Amino acid sequence: MVGGTRRCDPGMRAGRMRKADQFADAYHLVRDYAGTDGELDVADAAVTLAVHAGIAASDVICCARLGEHAQGDNHGDATGLLRKAAPGLERDLATLLTMKTRAGYSADPANRDMLERAGRAMDRLVDAARAANAG
Amino acid sequence: MEMGRPLAVVTSSVDGDVLRALALAEQDFTPGAVHALLNRYSVAGVRHSLDRLAEQGIVTRRPAGRAYLFGLNREHLAADPIIALARTRERLLARLTEFVAPWREPAVYGALFGSAARADHRADSDLDILLVHQLEHDSDLWDQQVMDLSRAATAWTGNDARVLGYGTGEVFDDDPPDRVLHDAATDGLHFAGDPAWLRQALRAARRHRQGL
Numbered sequence: 055m056v057g058g059t060r061r062c063d064p065g066m067r068a069g070r071m072r073k074a075d076q077f078a079d080a081y082h083l084v085r086d087y088a089g090t091d092g093e094l095d096v097a098d099a100a101v102t103l104a105v106h107a108g109i110a111a112s113d114v115i116c117c118a119r120l121g122e123h124a125q126g127d128n129h130g131d132a133t134g135l136l137r138k139a140a141p142g143l144e145r146d147l148a149t150l151l152t153m154k155t156r157a158g159y160s161a162d163p164a165n166r167d168m169l170e171r172a173g174r175a176m177d178r179l180v181d182a183a184r185a186a187n188a189g
Numbered sequence: 190m191e192m193g194r195p196l197a198v199v200t201s202s203v204d205g206d207v208l209r210a211l212a213l214a215e216q217d218f219t220p221g222a223v224h225a226l227l228n229r230y231s232v233a234g235v236r237h238s239l240d241r242l243a244e245q246g247i248v249t250r251r252p253a254g255r256a257y258l259f260g261l262n263r264e265h266l267a268a269d270p271i272i273a274l275a276r277t278r279e280r281l282l283a284r285l286t287e288f289v290a291p292w293r294e295p296a297v298y299g300a301l302f303g304s305a306a307r308a309d310h311r312a313d314s315d316l317d318i319l320l321v322h323q324l325e326h327d328s329d330l331w332d333q334q335v336m337d338l339s340r341a342a343t344a345w346t347g348n349d350a351r352v353l354g355y356g357t358g359e360v361f362d363d364d365p366p367d368r369v370l371h372d373a374a375t376d377g378l379h380f381a382g383d384p385a386w387l388r389q390a391l392r393a394a395r396r397h398r399q400g401l
Contacts, residue, residue, distance in 0.1 A: 127349075128349045129339070129349055129350075129351060130339065130340065130343040130349050130350065131349075133336065133339075133340070134340070144336065145332055145333055145336050148332065148335070148336035148339065149332045149336075152332070152335060152352055152353075152354055155351045155352065155353055156353055156354065159353055159367065159369045160353075160367045160369065161367060162359065162367060165359070167328060167356075171328055171332070
């Protein structure tokens with residue numbers, strides 16, 4: 055088991071925060087644009103945006119609290135590091151990473167439950183990232 | 190770790206694979222037969238390994254006509270840990286079963302699938318786990334359980350555990366069904382719920398699609 059982390063610098067942290075905000079805003083825009091009746095038609099795009107926002111937000115939290123962020127595609131490393139930085143929030147990242155895994159295996163569209171859960175997990179992570187970045 | 194070569198955690202040499210083959214078999218073999226079981230290395234390499242291990246006493250060697258037969262010496266002090274290592278995949282399944290048994294949000298079905306269930310699993314491969322939850326479920330509790338399982342399975346093996354989650358309704362209604370569900374039903378190693386559940390669900394879904 056090789057745990058990969060990378061040191062953060064201020065530019066990197068600010069850049070990840072911008073991406074987290076951008077993806078999160080895009081998630082809400084896509085859902086608002088589609089409306090309740092049409093949101094399942096854009097569910098895959100919205101969930102993907104939430105996953106990207108959550109990963110970027112997790113990097114910001116880890117950078118702010120630990121000075122490093124997870125590098126690579128190892129889900130265990132990413133949730134493990136976030137757990138050190140902000141215990142409790144790792145479940146939200148794990149929820150999003152599980153959806154990423156599902157998207158990698160399945161051609162099925164995301165369902166309403168996934169859309170809602172992705173949004174909740176993303177919002178918690180992005181809010182925490184904004185607070186950590188401001189602190 | 191490599192699920193198909195669990196003794197590689199202690200030795201990367203042919204000896205580990207030879208010991209695993211002998212530990213999982215309740216019979217003795219010629220070097221050629223061990224080589225055929227392993228499907229790797231040379232016959233000479235396997236023979237040298239068997240001779241080396243026989244010198245250590247962990248492998249028995251007895252003449253059979255013009256050849257020698259080799260087997261694991263199950264009375265050897267080192268035999269039990271070797272057998273335990275050789276049965277790592279079965280032990281992993283047992284641990285997974287034990288881990289999910291008390292879940293308040295129960296797993297309707299659970300299986301190890303992908304390379305971890307086959308012979309081509311590598312040390313850097315993911316550990317693919319299929320879990321099916323009930324249609325009506327507490328998703329926050331389910332996510333917490335899944336995350337705890339992922340973390341535990343990663344710690345047990347060193348492989349990044351990836352849980353692929355489905356609801357029962359998604360398996361029944363899937364049209365066409367995801368290939369991965371068929372693969373898990375065919376080659377997966379079941380550890381939770383009714384072992385026949387996935388096959389029956391996929392059959393029921395097929396009958397429904399065909400209007401039967």
